[in-house]
């Protein structure tokens with residue numbers, strides 16, 4: 008018999024093996040617990056321990072205990088190493104049931120936040136990663152080295168199919184590359200999915216023909232998984248190049264299914280992240296956006312929203328740090344294109360590019376359709392703000408020769424909205 012002691016998962020001298028998944032958590036121990044005891048409970052509950060000591064026949068047991076191996080008392084940060092055999096290959100739900108499961112609610116900690124993961128090749132190799140990643144700028148669009156530009160029609164719901172396609176057409180003609188559905192537009196009576204898909208792609212084809220630039224449509228396929236896979240097939244049938252999926256509300260298993268189906272059709276995946284703030288907004292509890300973005304890369308999205316480096320309307324974490332991770336090496340997975348969105352307008356584009364570089368997608372809704380002269384002028388103003396920034400010319404100077412940008416700057420200045 009062997010004893011699995013619930014409080015014996017701590018070894019500060021332990022050096023994690025290269026095959027292990029190493030997770031960093033910020034924890035506040037329960038009132039009557041030391042940080043060592045709480046760290047041990049985190050490692051125990053998230054691997055093979057429980058609240059009681061277990062007595063198991065050694066011959067019938069694979070040892071799968073995690074080890075809490077580093078504790079930084081000043082930051083309340085702990086590091087836990089998980090053996091690769093704990094995990095089912097290629098199952099994101101199973102991994103998250105371990106590293107972000109019961110421990111999030113257990114009484115041994117007042118609060119706990121999964122901050123970062125160091126993913127070993129043994130786990131990464133079970134996932135496909137992006138099919139195109141940052142390559143979409145050149146493989147599917149004509150953005151070259153500039154940021155990809157996208158817009159979401161506003162109001163976010165309620166526009167008829169014809170109005171939606173018309174707004175898209177105006178925005179494409181004004182200079183954006185991608186039309187995107189807002190997250191709460193899927194398949195409602197006022198704007199049914201297949202009609203919207205067909206009309207929007209017909210408008211795209213007209214614009215491409217006239218302006219000589221490739222354009223595309225991020226149609227929101229989000230829904231129940233079987234329905235969603237049918238929608239992915241429809242996008243391919245109608246000649247679309249991308250799908251959009253709201254990854255957190257759908258769940259990672261559904262994202263994995265969509266990734267597989269998109270491979271069959273050569274479709275790229277734009278990941279929206281509604282509900283992420285339920286996990287990442289509090290800095291002492293939940294799952295960081297950094298980790299959510301890592302999971303999305305493994306599951307194989309090509310774009311993911313990562314915030315605006317503080318320049319938009321929503322509270323965000325460390326956008327530059329997350330984007331660096333998405334662009335960096337991860338055992339050969341393609342890099343993911345980060346999307347900056349939420350409250351952006353032409354007046355902040357120079358600051359945004361300064362903060363995040365050019366290998367991004369800039370997405371604006373209100374910042375285009377709220378332009379005093381309408382959507383077409385708004386799209387032109389956004390494109391002009393990018394041109395100015397890449398030419399190293401100040402927005403004010405560029406606006407002297409570009410009326411649409413001048414009007415946008417008069418309206419919004421360089422203010423960050425709320």
Ligand code: RUB
Pocket residue numbers: 159161189190280281312313314315320321346347348349350351370371372373374
């Ligand atoms: C943007 C919008 C999106 C944001 C969400 O609209 O509706 O849902 O992408 O933010 P607008 P994030 O441009 O009018 O603010 O990108 O941070 O997930």
Ligand code: MG
Pocket residue numbers: 159163189190
């Ligand atoms: Mg939205």
